[in-house]
Amino acid sequence: EAQVTQNPRYLITVTGKKLTVTCSQNMNHEYMSWYRQDPGLGLRQIYYSMNVEVTDKGDVPEGYKVSRKEKRNFPLILESPSPNQTSLYFCASGGDYEQYFGPGTRLTVT
Amino acid sequence: GENVEQHPSTLSVQEGDSAVIKCTYSDSASNYFPWYKQELGKRPQLIIDIRSNVGEKKDQRIAVTLNKTAKHFSLHITETQPEDSAVYFCAASTGGGNKLTFGTGTQLKVEL
Numbered sequence: 411e412a413q414v415t416q417n418p419r420y421l422i423t424v425t426g427k428k429l430t431v432t433c434s435q436n437m438n439h440e441y442m443s444w445y446r447q448d449p450g451l452g453l454r455q456i457y458y459s460m461n462v463e464v465t466d467k468g469d470v471p472e473g474y475k476v477s478r479k480e481k482r483n484f485p486l487i488l489e490s491p492s493p494n495q496t497s498l499y500f501c502a503s504g505g506d507y508e509q510y511f512g513p514g515t516r517l518t519v520t
Numbered sequence: 521g522e523n524v525e526q527h528p529s530t531l532s533v534q535e536g537d538s539a540v541i542k543c544t545y546s547d548s549a550s551n552y553f554p555w556y557k558q559e560l561g562k563r564p565q566l567i568i569d570i571r572s573n574v575g576e577k578k579d580q581r582i583a584v585t586l587n588k589t590a591k592h593f594s595l596h597i598t599e600t601q602p603e604d605s606a607v608y609f610c611a612a613s614t615g616g617g618n619k620l621t622f623g624t625g626t627q628l629k630v631e632l
Contacts, residue, residue, distance in 0.1 A: 450624060458618050
């Protein structure tokens with residue numbers, strides 16, 4: 411089954427404790443992205459990747475890191491999470507146009 | 521960078537009526553305009569998209585129109601049904617689907 415998966419789906423953590431949210435796709439897509447969704451703000455892109463080892467900043471990259479060592483995986487790293495990073499995070503993958511979103515990760519930073 | 525404004529933020533219609541959601545964008549170089557639907561607790565899913573060389577596109581009860589001169593595009597849903605209730609997001613991009621700027625969303629409620 412073609413899909414985008416994310417783990418964990420829910421995470422509660424404390425300020426400053428490094429965490430990684432994993433994203434994996436099995437559709438051989440070149441493009442992968444991370445978005446955060448906040449009430450009243452819609453979906454905002456954090457980082458995107460055009461291919462292995464090729465990444466670029468989106469609209470809200472501060473406080474986040476990414477890596478793309480394999481085509482299927484695109485982890486999101488928060489090295490020192492802060493409460494303003496409490497949000498719903500979506501990974502997406504796709505070809506030139508349609509993007510397929512993962513199920514989302516709800517992160518709470520206290 | 522690109523800025524996308526979306527209106528209205530909430531929309532309530534009676535079943536069977538039409539619904540229209542409007543978006544404006546700022547970057548005249550934008551050439552790809554998708555619409556995503558997000559049901560409660562679910563992931564966004566593409567429902568229709570349009571590219572800048574086309575003025576209108578239809579898919580059953582859903583249509584999208586694009587006015588490049590005015591830099592706005594709209595989603596039209598006819599004969600609305602309860603299952604159309606969801607949040608709808610417009611988006612714009614200068615380079616395809618991998619670098620989208622989204623609007624803030626429209627909560628559509630279809631009442632029986």
